[in-house]
Amino acid sequence: xxxxxxxxxxxxxxxxxxxxxxxxxxxxxxxxxxxxxxxxxxxxxxxxxxxxxxxxxxxxxxxxxxxxxxxxxxxxxxxxxxxxxxxxxxxxxxxxxxxxxxxxxxxxxxxxxxxxxxxxxxxxxxxxxxxxxxxxxxxxxxxxxxxxxxxxxxxxxxxxxxxxxxxxxxxxxxxxxxxxxxxxxxxxxxxxxxxxxxxxxxxxxxxxxxxxxxxxxxxxxxxxxxxxxxxxxxxxxxxxxxxxxxxxxxxxxxxxxxxxxxxxxxxxxxxxxxxxxxxxxxxxxxxxxxxxxxxxxxxxxxxxxxxxxxxxxxxxxxxxxxxxxxxxxxxxxxxxxxxxxxxxxxxxxxxxxxxxxxxxxxxxxxxxxxxxxxxxxxxxxxxxxxxxxxxxxxxxxxxxxxxxxxxxxxxxxxxxxxxxxxxxxxxxxxxxxxxxxxxxxxxxxxxxxxxxxxxx
Numbered sequence: 001x002x003x004x005x006x007x008x009x010x011x012x013x014x015x016x017x018x019x020x021x022x023x024x025x026x027x028x029x030x031x032x033x034x035x036x037x038x039x040x041x042x043x044x045x046x047x048x049x050x051x052x053x054x055x056x057x058x059x060x061x062x063x064x065x066x067x068x069x070x071x072x073x074x075x076x077x078x079x080x081x082x083x084x085x086x087x088x089x090x091x092x093x094x095x096x097x098x099x100x101x102x103x104x105x106x107x108x109x110x111x112x113x114x115x116x117x118x119x120x121x122x123x124x125x126x127x128x129x130x131x132x133x134x135x136x137x138x139x140x141x142x143x144x145x146x147x148x149x150x151x152x153x154x155x156x157x158x159x160x161x162x163x164x165x166x167x168x169x170x171x172x173x174x175x176x177x178x179x180x181x182x183x184x185x186x187x188x189x190x191x192x193x194x195x196x197x198x199x200x201x202x203x204x205x206x207x208x209x210x211x212x213x214x215x216x217x218x219x220x221x222x223x224x225x226x227x228x229x230x231x232x233x234x235x236x237x238x239x240x241x242x243x244x245x246x247x248x249x250x251x252x253x254x255x256x257x258x259x260x261x262x263x264x265x266x267x268x269x270x271x272x273x274x275x276x277x278x279x280x281x282x283x284x285x286x287x288x289x290x291x292x293x294x295x296x297x298x299x300x301x302x303x304x305x306x307x308x309x310x311x312x313x314x315x316x317x318x319x320x321x322x323x324x325x326x327x328x329x330x331x332x333x334x335x336x337x338x339x340x341x342x343x344x345x346x347x348x349x350x351x352x353x354x355x356x357x358x359x360x361x362x363x364x365x366x367x368x369x370x371x372x373x374x375x376x377x378x379x380x381x382x383x384x385x386x387x388x389x390x391x392x393x394x395x396x397x398x399x400x401x402x403x404x405x406x407x408x409x410x411x412x413x414x415x416x417x418x419x420x421x422x423x424x425x426x427x428x429x430x431x432x433x434x435x436x437x438x439x440x441x442x443x444x445x446x447x448x449x450x451x452x453x454x455x456x
Contacts, residue, residue: 353434
């Protein structure tokens with residue numbers, strides 16, 4: 001019987017996947033035990049803090065501690081303490097690295113990091129920012145008693161990498177079309193924000209309409225082809241309608257425990273100085289474009305299992321656009337699977353097993369399912385599966401520039417360990433195998449992501 005490419009990949013990598021998950025699980029559990037042994041148990045607690053043995057057998061009486069709560073518990077006969085936290089003011093540093101095996105051209109190892117800021121002192125103001133320097137995403141909303149739930153909104157986003165960037169085609173670098181490019185995009189507008197159930201400080205329904213005047217710039221790379229016509233630097237005006245509804249209850253590590261989140265983004269844009277560009281001026285899209293995207297995420301108990309330790313999560317992301325190009329299309333790829341871990345990050349579609357920002361499709365659908373088990377104190381073991389559909393560039397001839405856009409299905413399997421560690425550090429180590437990635441002319445790609453997050 002003839003085997004399909006994904007069947008070959010599954011047979012060849014099944015043992016490797018199981019061995020990796022066993023090593024990761026053992027290491028995380030040992031790390032959590034050592035950290036617990038070093039924990040300080042001389043911390044004052046409010047009367048409402050809960051006392052419960054975390055390693056007791058699964059039962060309806062057990063309750064997973066929620067984000068911001070403090071508790072005392074026993075772990076191997078030792079009392080462990082966790083302080084209550086003020087989740088209205090958070091400053092955190094995120095650092096990580098993605099490793100893809102086999103690696104696409106020059107992107108086998110992909111480091112990433114950001115400074116995260118969240119300020120929500122009351123229902124009249126909100127500030128959220130991801131700050132990298134070369135890339136920043138900043139949002140501020142403010143109201144007053146006279147405005148009720150309505151508010152003023154200011155945004156700022158920039159993508160200003162000083163080096164040339166190229167796209168991947170079947171895992172190969174197309175350096176003939178590499179560019180130095182980026183944008184600076186402030187925004188101003190009006191919004192509506194209201195607190196929703198279950199009533200935590202990050203549970204909100206928000207609708208914002210912003211006008212975003214921006215500037216796009218372009219430059220040649222060292223390997224850009226001589227017949228590549230550079231896009232014109234241009235002013236761009238976008239109208240952006242955004243909706244966010246967060247009704248999630250999260251655990252101590254901010255993983256979604258129960259509830260749902262949903263969102264929609266609609267963008268209409270016009271570039272004032274735009275002409276045909278690309279190899280022999282063959283690219284015609286981009287002067288005016290439309291983009292629509294949305295997501296839905298749900299988390300809850302495992303049917304038939306009466307235990308807080310076992311959770312199921314499911315997410316669905318989808319989008320479509322008109323006249324999009326590589327500078328305006330949504331970027332979809334691998335990286336940390338942030339399923340509802342934070343109010344402003346759930347909108348990002350993640351395609352497990354691929355390179356970060358590998359694809360820029362005109363349309364896409366990505367569904368992810370996850371089972372999570374609370375294995376130990378502040379340690380969670382997850383297994384996930386995904387399926388996606390999007391248009392990607394495929395090589396059709398001997399040269400990497402011989403391409404066509406083709407709709408393809410993607411599927412992946414993986415696992416993840418998330419644990420609290422020394423010095424208030426949050427660690428995630430994940431592995432995903434994508435059966436549909438193309439690397440070295442063959443189907444199948446491995447992705448390993450290690451991320452550290454620490455509140456400052």
